Amino acid sequence: MANQDEQAGRAGSGIRAQQDFVAGLFLAVIALFAIWQASDMPLGTLRAMGPGMLPRAVAVMVGLGGVILMVSSFLEEGPALERFHWRGPLFILGGILLFALTIRTAGLIVAGPLSMIFGSLASDEFNWKEAAIFAVALTAICIVLFKFALGLPIPVIAFM
Amino acid sequence: MDMFSNLALGFSVALTLKNIALCFAGCFVGTLIGVLPGVGPIATIAMLLPITFGLDPTGALIMLAGIYYGAQYGGSTTAILVNLPGEATSVVTTLDGHQMAKQGRAGVALGIAAIGSFFAGCVATLLIAALGLPLTRLAQLFGPAEYFSLMVMGLVFAVVLARGSILKAICMILLGLMLAQVGTDLETGQERMTLGLISLSDGIDFAVLAMGIFGFAEIIRNLENPETRDVVRGTIGRLLPGKEDFRQSYMPILRGTFIGSILGILPGNGAVLGPFAAYTMEKRLAKDPSRFGRGAIEGVAGPESANNAGAQTAFIPLLTLGIPPNAVMALMVGAMTIHGIIPGPQVMTRNPELFWGMVASMWVGNLMLVIINLPLVGIWVKLLKVPYRLMFPAILIFCCIGIYSINNSPSDVMFTAFFGLFGYIVLKLGFEPAPMLLGFVLGKLMEEKLRQSLILSRGDFMTFLDRPVSAVLLVIAVAMLVLALLPSIRKSRDEVFTE
Numbered sequence: 001m002a003n004q005d006e007q008a009g010r011a012g013s014g015i016r017a018q019q020d021f022v023a024g025l026f027l028a029v030i031a032l033f034a035i036w037q038a039s040d041m042p043l044g045t046l047r048a049m050g051p052g053m054l055p056r057a058v059a060v061m062v063g064l065g066g067v068i069l070m071v072s073s074f075l076e077e078g079p080a081l082e083r084f085h086w087r088g089p090l091f092i093l094g095g096i097l098l099f100a101l102t103i104r105t106a107g108l109i110v111a112g113p114l115s116m117i118f119g120s121l122a123s124d125e126f127n128w129k130e131a132a133i134f135a136v137a138l139t140a141i142c143i144v145l146f147k148f149a150l151g152l153p154i155p156v157i158a159f160m
Numbered sequence: 161m162d163m164f165s166n167l168a169l170g171f172s173v174a175l176t177l178k179n180i181a182l183c184f185a186g187c188f189v190g191t192l193i194g195v196l197p198g199v200g201p202i203a204t205i206a207m208l209l210p211i212t213f214g215l216d217p218t219g220a221l222i223m224l225a226g227i228y229y230g231a232q233y234g235g236s237t238t239a240i241l242v243n244l245p246g247e248a249t250s251v252v253t254t255l256d257g258h259q260m261a262k263q264g265r266a267g268v269a270l271g272i273a274a275i276g277s278f279f280a281g282c283v284a285t286l287l288i289a290a291l292g293l294p295l296t297r298l299a300q301l302f303g304p305a306e307y308f309s310l311m312v313m314g315l316v317f318a319v320v321l322a323r324g325s326i327l328k329a330i331c332m333i334l335l336g337l338m339l340a341q342v343g344t345d346l347e348t349g350q351e352r353m354t355l356g357l358i359s360l361s362d363g364i365d366f367a368v369l370a371m372g373i374f375g376f377a378e379i380i381r382n383l384e385n386p387e388t389r390d391v392v393r394g395t396i397g398r399l400l401p402g403k404e405d406f407r408q409s410y411m412p413i414l415r416g417t418f419i420g421s422i423l424g425i426l427p428g429n430g431a432v433l434g435p436f437a438a439y440t441m442e443k444r445l446a447k448d449p450s451r452f453g454r455g456a457i458e459g460v461a462g463p464e465s466a467n468n469a470g471a472q473t474a475f476i477p478l479l480t481l482g483i484p485p486n487a488v489m490a491l492m493v494g495a496m497t498i499h500g501i502i503p504g505p506q507v508m509t510r511n512p513e514l515f516w517g518m519v520a521s522m523w524v525g526n527l528m529l530v531i532i533n534l535p536l537v538g539i540w541v542k543l544l545k546v547p548y549r550l551m552f553p554a555i556l557i558f559c560c561i562g563i564y565s566i567n568n569s570p571s572d573v574m575f576t577a578f579f580g581l582f583g584y585i586v587l588k589l590g591f592e593p594a595p596m597l598l599g600f601v602l603g604k605l606m607e608e609k610l611r612q613s614l615i616l617s618r619g620d621f622m623t624f625l626d627r628p629v630s631a632v633l634l635v636i637a638v639a640m641l642v643l644a645l646l647p648s649i650r651k652s653r654d655e656v657f658t659e
Contacts, residue, residue, distance in 0.1 A: 020325075023589035027331055034338055037353045047619030049611050051345035051352055058338045065331035072327070082588050088380035089584055092556065093577045096376065099560040100573035108561075115560060116553040122383050123549040134550055142561060151214050152565045 017078025020069050027066030034059035088122050095119030107158035108147070112139030163289050170289075170516030174524050179222050182215065183521050186223035187528040190230020191237070193558075195540045196551055197244045198382045201231035202374040202597075205491050206367050207558045209498070210565035217499040218514050222521040224495050228488070229525040232471050233277060233533060236464060237540050240269045249467045252435040256452060256459030267397040269460050270537055272409050274530045275401070276461045277468035280417040281526030284472035287421055288479070288519050292508060295480035299505040302481075304612035305623050309633040311602045311609070314427030314483060315595075316637040320644040321429050322592045332591050333599035339364055340603020347611065359571040366494040368563060368572050369600060370487065372579025373586070373593045375559045379552050380584050396541065399534050405457050412442050412462035420466030424473030429486035429598070431470030435463035472522055478503050479515065483602065487594050490601035498566065 015021045035056060044050025099115035116135035120126055146152045173179065189211070193204045208227050212220040232249075239250040240257035253273070260269040302310070315333050322329035342353045343363025354360035401409065419441065420434035442462040443452045452459050475492075477485045482504025484490040496503050501514065508515045533540075563576050586593055617623035625631045 019590045020328075023328065023591065026585065026589055027335070030335070030338075034353060037355070041350060041352060045619060046614055046621075048615060051348050051350045054607050054610070055338070055341045055352055058334055058341065062331060062334045062338060065327065065334060068327060069331070079590065084588060085384055088383045089581055092376060092380050092383075092552075093580055095553075095556055096560060096573060096577040096580065099557075099564075100570040100577070103560075103564055103573070104570055111560075112557055116557050119556045120549065120553050122380070123552070125547070125549045127549075130550075131553070135553060138554055138557060142557060146210070146561055146565070150211055152210055152561075153568060154561060154565060 015073050017073040017076060018081045019079045020076075021073035022081055024066040024069030024071075024073060027069065028063050029066075031059045031063030031066060034062070091122035092119055095122075103158075104155060105158060107155040108139065108143055109157050112142060162293060166293075166512070166516050167289050167520060169512065170518075170520030173218060173513050173517030174222060174520035179219060179517070179521065180524065182219050182223040183226040183524050184528055184532070186226020187230040187525055187532055188226075190227035191234040191529070191533060191536075191540070192230075192543070194231035194234020195237050195543055196234075196546075196555070197238050197242055197544065198378060198548070198551075199555060200374060200378070201228065201235065201488050202370055202491055203378065203555070203559070204231035204234070205488065205495070206371045206375060207555070207562045209367060209495055210562050212495070213498070213565065217501055217511075218517050220499050221496065221501070221514065221518045224492065225518055225521050226525045226528065228492070229281075229468075229471070229522070229529055230532075232468065233274070233529050234540075236273050236277075236467070237270060237533070237537075238544065240273065240460070241266060241541060242544055249432055249435050249470070252439045252463040253460060253467070255439070256454070256456050259453065259455035260457065260460065263455050264397050265455065267399040267537065268401050268405055268457070270396075271399045271534060272401050272405060272457055272461050273464040274533055276409065276413040276416065276465035278526050278530050279413055280420060280465040280467075280469035281472055282523060283417050284421055284424070284469045285519060285523040285526075287473055288476055288522070289516075291425075291476055292480060292515070292519070295476065296505045296508050299481045302629070303627070304609040304616065305627050305630045306633070307481075307483075308606060308609040308613055309624055309630040309637075310427065310481065311483060311606050313633045313637040313640075314477075314485060315599060315602065316641050317427060318429050318486075318595045318598050320640050321432055322595050324590065324592055326641075326644060328591050329595045332586075332593065332596040336596035336599025336601075337603040337606070339369065339596075340600045341607065346604070346608055357571075359569065359575070363604070364575070364600075365566065365572060366490060366597075366601060367566055368576050369579050370491055370494075370597060371559055371563055372576045372581075373583035373597070374487075375555065376576065376580030377583030377587055377593075379555060380580065381587055382548065383552065396537055399537065401457070408457050409461035412438070412458040413465045415441060415445075416462035416465030416467075417469045420469030421473045423466075424470030424485075425476050427477050427481075427483055427485045429594070431467075431474045431486060434466035434470035438462040438466035468526070475522070479507060479518075480505060482605075484598070487597040487601075490597055493601060 038052050038055040041052030042050035043052045095115040095118040098118055099111045102111040102114060113135040117131050120131040143156050146154055147156050189208055193199055193207060205227055212223050235250045236253050238244055239253040240261050243254050243258040257269045319326060319329040342360055344361055345352055351361055416438040419437050423430040423434045439459060442458045443449050474485050474489055477483050478489045484493050493503055560573055563573050583593055613623055624634060
C-alpha cells in the first residue's frame with residue numbers, strides 16, 4: 001500500500017487523500033438527506049423518546065464522521081479515487097430492473113432470458129449467440145427447479 | 161448429564177431420514193454455489209434461501225445449516241484450487257493450500273482441510289451443547305441496559321476487526337444503524353424515512369440489503385478487475401493424507417480448533433481472526449518457519465480447523481443471546497425470522513427439538529462435508545473452469561429469483577438493484593461493507609433496548625454505568641477501541657491483515 005499512498009498526493013488542490021475526501025462528502029450528503037427526512041418527526045424527551053430522536057442523532061453522527069474524513073483527507077496521505085466505470089453497473093443493475101419489471105407482467109419465461117442477456121453485456125467478452133443459448137437453457141432449468149421441484153409461487157407465463 | 165440427554169434429543173431429530181436428506185441437499189448445493197469464485201457465503205445463503213421456504217421450520221434450519229457449512233467449505237476449496245479466497249476467513253488458506261496444490265498435493269490439502277474441519281466441527285458442537293444452557297440462563301438475567309451495552313461491545317469488536325481505517329468502519333456501522341431505522345417506528349407506529357414508499361413501511365429487508373451489497377456489487381467489481389484465475393492443472397493427487405501428513409497436522413488441528421472456538425464466541429465477528437491467529441501461531445511454533453508459504457501442511461490444517469470451529473461457535477451468541485456476531489449470522493437471523501423463529505434465549509426453552517435438532521445437524525453437516533466433498537472434488541474443479549462471463553448471468557438470475565421469492569415482490573428486486581449501486585459506490589470509496597450489515601442487523605434491537613432502558617431509568621444515561629454487568633461490557637468496548645487506536649497496535653493490526 002505504501003507506494004500507492006505516495007503516488008496519490010495531488011498537487012495543487014491540497015487534498016492528500018482523494019478517496020477519503022469523496023467518501024466523507026458522500027457520508028455528509030447522506031446525513032443531510034436523513035436529517036431532512038427526519039426533521040418532521042417528534043423528538044420526544046430522553047425519558048420517552050419520540051420516533052425522531054435516534055434517526056436524527058445517528059444522522060448527525062454519520063455527518064460528523066463524514067466531516068472528520070474530509071478534514072483528515074487534507075492532513076494525511078491516502079489513496080486516490082478509483083475510476084468509476086459505467087458498463088458494469090449499467091448492465092448488471094439494468095438487467096435486475098428488467099427482471100423486476102417483467103416478472104409479474106410477462107413471467108419468468110421472458111424475465112429470465114431478458115435480464116440475463118442484458119446483464120451479459122456487462123462483460124467485455126460478450127458474445128450474442130453464447131449469451132442467448134445460455135440464458136434460455138438456464139431459464140428452463142430455473143423453471144423446472146424453482147417452479148416444479150420446489151413449488152415456489154413464481155410466475156412462469158403471465159402474459160397469456 | 162443434561163447436555164447429553166439434550167444432544168440425544170437433537171440427534172433423534174436430526175437423524176430422521178428426511179432431515180439427513182435435507183442436510184445432505186443443503187451441504188451439496190451450498191458447496192456447489194460456494195465453490196464459485198467471487199461468491200462468498202453471504203451471497204450463497206441469500207441466493208439459496210428460497211429453496212428452504214417450502215419446508216417446516218426444523219427442516220428448513222437444518223438445511224440452512226448445511227448450506228452454511230457447504231458455503232464455508234466451498235470457499236476453502238476455491239482458495240486451495242484457484243488461489244482466490246471466497247471470503248476473509250479463507251485468505252490464509254490460499255498461502256500454503258495453493259502451494260500444496262501446485263506441488264500436485266491438492267487432494268491432500270483438501271483432505272486435511274476436510275478432516276481438520278470435521279474435528280473442529282465435532283468439538284464446536286460439543287461446546288455449543290455445553291454452553292447453550294448456561295448462556296441462555298445468563299441471557300434471561302439480562303435487562304435492556306445489559307443488552308444494549310453488549311451490542312455496543314459487539315459493534316466495537318466489529319470495528320476493531322474490520323480491515324482498513326477504523327474511522328471508516330465506524331461510519332459504516334452508523335450507516336447500518338441509520339438504514340435500520342427506516343420503516344415504522346416500534347412504539348408510535350409513525351413511518352420513518354420511508355420516502356412515502358409503501359414497500360418501505362416494514363423497513364428494509366435484510367436479504368435485500370445483503371444481496372445488493374454482497375451479491376450484485378461484488379459482480380460489478382469482479383467484472384472490473386478481470387481475475388487471473390489460476391486453476392490448478394494436472395492431477396489432484398490422492399485425497400487421503402498419509403501417515404507423515406497426519407503426524408504433522410494433528411497438533412495444528414487441535415490448536416486451531418481451540419483458538420477458533422474461543423474467537424468465534426466473541427460478539428462482533430471474532431471468527432474472522434481465527435485463521436489468522438492459527439496461521440501465525442503455527443509459523444511461530446514450527447521448527448522450520450521458512451516452509452510456510454511453500455506448501456506446509458500445518459499452514460492448511462491449523463487455519464482451516466480454526467475457520468470451521470469459529471464458523472460454528474459463532475452460532476452461540478446468536479442462539480443464546482439473539483445477537484448475531486457477524487454478517488453471515490445476521491442472514492441466518494433473517495432466514496429464521498422468515499420461518500417464524502426469533503433467535504434468542506426463548507428458542508431453547510420453547511422449541512427444544514428445533515434448537516437441539518439444529519445443533520446436532522451441525523455435526524451431521526460436518527460429516528456430510530467430508531463425505532460429499534472428497535469424492536466430488538473432480539466436479540468442483542470442472543465448475544471452477546466455467547468462465548466468469550457465463551457464471552455471472554447465472555448468479556444474477558439466481559439472486560433475482562431468490563429475492564423475488566422472499567416476499568413475491570418485484571419492488572424488493574428493485575431495491576436490491578439500488579443497494580447494488582450503493583454497495584458499488586461504497587466499495588469504490590474504500591469502505592468495508594461488512595460492519596454496515598452488522599450495524600443494520602443490530603440497529604432495531606439496539607434502539608428498542610436503548611429506549612426501554614431510558615424509560616426504566618427515567619431518562620438517565622447513568623443507568624448503563626450503574627448496572628455492573630453493563631458497565632463492564634462498556635469498559636471492555638472502550639478499552640478495545642482505545643487499544644486499536646494506539647499507533648503501535650494499529651501497526652501490528654495492519655500487519656495481521658496484510659500477511
